[in-house]
Amino acid sequence: MKFVLILSGLLVLIIIWLVLDFRLGRRKHHLITSKIETGILHGELDIFTHGKEFFRRYFSELQKAQKHIHILYYIVKNDSLGREFFTILKEKARVGVEVRLLIDRLGSFTIKKKEIKELKDAGVLVAFSNRVKLPFLFYSAQVRNHRKISIIDGKVGFMGGFNIGKEYIDEDPKLSPWRDYQLIITGESVNFLQSEFLLDWNEYSSKKVQNEPSYFPKLPKGSIRHQFNPTEAGLLEGIFIDLIKKADKSIIIGTPYFIPSASIFRELLAARRRGVSITLLVPYTADHILVQEASFHFLRKLLTEGSLVYQYQNGFYHAKTILIDDKICDIGTANFDKRSLFLNKEINCYIYDPAFIERMRQVIKKDILDSKLLSLEDLNKPDLWRSVKETFARVISHFL
Incomplete structure (x- = not known):
């Protein structure tokens, strides 16, 4: 019994240390980070x-x-x-x-x-x-x-x-x-x-x-x-929100990991409800544990709202892109996940050239042809092990 109490105490201390370490480290990171972007x-x-x-x-x-x-x-x-x-x-x-x-x-x-x-x-x-x-x-x-x-x-x-x-x-x-x-x-x-x-x-x-x-x-x-736009320490979240707000007709997102922040996801749902079509292209096969399970909660809501979700099947899809109407194309190093949004140093290129954007649209169209359309029924099939992994993935989603 004494051993269990000691072990429990140590576990509590470790958790407290991890939480304090992370919060204080993040606060310091935010204080020393400033926004940088080029002009056109x-x-x-x-x-x-x-x-x-x-x-x-x-x-x-x-x-x-x-x-x-x-x-x-x-x-x-x-x-x-x-x-x-x-x-x-x-x-x-x-x-x-x-x-x-x-x-x-x-x-x-x-x-x-x-x-x-x-x-x-x-x-x-x-x-x-x-x-x-x-x-x-x-x-x-x-x-x-x-x-x-x-x-x-x-x-x-x-x-x-x-x-x-x-x-x-x-x-x-x-x-x-x-x-x-x-x-x-x-x-x-x-x-x-x-x-x-x-x-x-x-x-x-x-x-x-x-x-x-x-x-x-x-x-x-x-x-x-x-x-x-090079980003770190949360700067990317605001940029992605601004991109989504600019959409009048369509948003296409290609990413290996779809784990958006609450604010970004609210903006995506708002865009869908004002009539913007949303198409998401993600891998069928995952390269890391739990990253797919962490996305399922968001995918269900997008599918319920009438969005299209494609799972790439011709190998592994690692590309990172966002297309907003025929106005903006984002290609860079940032994934559409919380690690890229809040932790990593990233750099993205935002392209405003109609011909290049159309070329990217054709690239994505080809990738969609190599993909399987995901349905809400697929995600809602009873699967106890998947449900367990989803629950755990949501708990640690900030680090995925």
Whole structure:
């Protein structure tokens, strides 16, 4: 009995510590975070939807670099694709190209000290973002740098959903083929991606860097109107709400995880009730436990209100996009979940070009053809184990 009381007391203390750690850490994070967004920029954008196609182009651009390569990734895995990636970076560093690699400490946990030493010995500058640290251990373990951007010679930029790992080139049998959306960007807006990378680099690296002129070459304006919005600590929620409010006819959301905040979900329901059609595209197969179960509560309500929910069946759907009428297209690193909304560092591109938006509409139309329409009857079939998982998923949904 005494042992049980001691154990219970310890459990209570641990829960109190976790709650205080998280709340105080979040409060501090909010205090030091400010909103950043660009004005309307003009560049040239193209999109990749398949990993093998993307990585052929990406690695080719890396190999062509002459001055500097600046890369920020959430996940770099210690597998065949990761090793090929590291080999290119080491080769470029050895011939005098400045190579800076910033990777998330937990997202890239499979990278060992040996690989880091080899990179550094070759001249690659390596830093880890978002280390778990005191005084808020639990909170800092939750806040990840989920941005995925690369800038080559200050002239070519990449951003989107792809990380570095073999599953992204269809070498994971469970999740193949992998479906994602990745932008390649040229023109004046590459300067902002460069600025954002350097801000993150200087926050986490002991080897600070100045804004050297060569990092920001004079770049031509392109034809596609767009802007960038890096977010963290809850800033994304307001942006998504503003997007939803702009909808007059239709909202299309593509996301691997649909776990909206209460405020965003209220706005979605309000849009549906004023006559806006809502289409949601999500995976049929989950890549993490409980993420699907956490979405079912919201999907039932959307289906009841007449929304359409499609589950992608031709592999795993990891893309992140929102289309508002024919006015705005959002492509970026943020998922439609509470982790991206409130915890992660993200960066999204908001595109206002009618031709590009129509192109994205056709991409999504193709993905819908590879999907199964979910019905309310499917979700309401009696399933005790699913109900248990749903209950637990709702309790911890803030961390999914």
